[in-house]
Amino acid sequence: MDCWLIIHGERQQVYTSSVFPPFRDLLKFARAVAVNQLPHKFNWEEEGPWIEFKAFPTVGSSENFQLVIERNRTPLLTAELNRMDTVEILVEQLRRVALDCPGAESEWAFPYFLLEEFEREWAQGFTRESSSSAVTPARFVFYPCGGYGGVTSPAFCVWLGEAHAVVMLMEDDRRCWRAWFEMLARIRSADFPFDYNFYDIHHAEDPQEMAAEEDPWPWTFGLTFCAEAADLPEHFRLRVQTQGDEMEPTLICDVTADRQAFVNEFIRAFKEFLNTDYLGFLENGELRCDLHSLLPEIE
Incomplete structure (x- = not known):
């Protein structure tokens, strides 16, 4: 995707890579x-060159700030701007991306609810609780993901607040889907503690599944979800970390979430996926298992 910076009336072309999507970072910059x-x-990565956005406070005026934009350390802009006017411009352009850009939720990792949450916080003066006991909302975004040989398969992102996005490339592996729904049932019933290592689950023997020909990417099935009870019975603590045969565990996130809201939000997004994009998989006959069969296990 090509974007444009308009600086002093001159257009500067900026390449945008879906490998390093910049829009979440730009929203954090606006915040x-x-x-x-x-x-x-923050750095706007162009898969080689990069553009660096810098914001500095100004002396004697809290209404303004200094904006510096550089490409490969070559200055493109240095200017003193009004803070809130700049934020409004950035948010409006990001809204266009979230609403009008194909694949904004999946390919560009910029679902519209990030903007909605930003504007909600803005209206409240950015007074959101930031303590470790704060409840983190969960969102789920389903999309078809391309795999080896041009074959696509179901995938989804787990959004835990605005800071953490975990990609689950589940393909049509019965082991992983069943384990995920079993995990949801345990969250709903507060059956803690537990951990689900999707790397091990994907490599477990199953007569209905073909053995993996090669190890997947660490972030594909190499994720472990660990859950335990929280201070309040309606909440739970969730930790997600990478896991694999030849890698040390790396903590991705450690949050407190609402048990029922977590499960309900997944079911809502899953049903919507089954009635939209998933129909294409069924028509093409690309999948070995029908995900509709999993709904009775959790409802």
Whole structure:
């Protein structure tokens, strides 16, 4: 995707890579400017070259800030701007991306609810609770993901708040789907503690599944979900970490979530997927198992 920076009336073309989608970082940049938590910076990766956005506080004026934009350390812009005017411009352009860009939720990792949450916090003066006991909302985004040989298969992202997105490339592996629904049932019934290592599950023997010809990417099935009881009975603590045969575990997130809301949100998104994009998989006959059969296990 090509984007444009318009600086002093001149258009600067910017390449946008779906491998390193920049829009979440740009929204975080807007938030830092809005609350005046400066300095703040991020790199807009162009798969080789990069553009660096920097924001600095100004002396004597909290309404303004200094914006510096550089490409490969070559200055493109240095200007003092009004903070809230700049935030409004950024948010409006990001809204266009979230609403009008094909694949914004999946390919570009920028679902519209990130903007909705940002604007909700903005209206409340960015006073959201930030303690470790704060409840993190969960969202699930389903999409068809391309695999080896051009074959696509079902996948979904687990969004835990605005900071954590876990990609689950489940394919049509019965072992992984059944384990996921079993995990949801245990969350709903508060059957803690537990951990589900999807790397091990994917490699477990199953006469109905073909053996994996090669190890998947670590973030494909190499995720372990660990859950335990939280201080309040309606909540639970969820930790997600990478896991594999030749890698040390790496913690991705550690959050507190609402048990019922977590399960309900997944079921809502899963049903929507079954009635939309999933129909294409069934028509093409690409899948070995019908995911509709999993719903009775959790409802």
